[in-house]
Amino acid sequence: MAIVWSDRARSDLREIARYISRSNPEKARAFVLRLQTRARAAAKAPRAGRRVPEFDAEDVREVIEGSHRIIYRLAGRRVEVVTVIEGHRLLRSTPGKPEVV
Numbered sequence: 001m002a003i004v005w006s007d008r009a010r011s012d013l014r015e016i017a018r019y020i021s022r023s024n025p026e027k028a029r030a031f032v033l034r035l036q037t038r039a040r041a042a043a044k045a046p047r048a049g050r051r052v053p054e055f056d057a058e059d060v061r062e063v064i065e066g067s068h069r070i071i072y073r074l075a076g077r078r079v080e081v082v083t084v085i086e087g088h089r090l091l092r093s094t095p096g097k098p099e100v101v
Helices: 007-021 027-045
Strands: 002-005 061-063 068-075 078-086 091-094 097-100
Touching: 002 007, 002 027, 007 027, 007 078, 027 061, 027 068, 027 078
Parallel strands: 002 078
Antiparallel strands: 061 068, 068 078, 091 097
């Protein structure tokens, strides 16, 4: 399946990189690469990710990388990465669109 990153998800990656870069720029690049690699792997077997508990929709899934949740939506023959958030953060269930609380 093709993978598409939402504007929100791309912004999330930039923010994660900025935060980690304050103390270790190399680690920031490596971690963002790990997140991207994990998302690509999820696109190869999209139903292998678990259903997002607070959203409970068959087409909204997540995989974990380190302490971050990669939230994605199945959309036909593509996977759309919706957001990348720290594991302790929750989503609000809004029809058709998960939102970070």
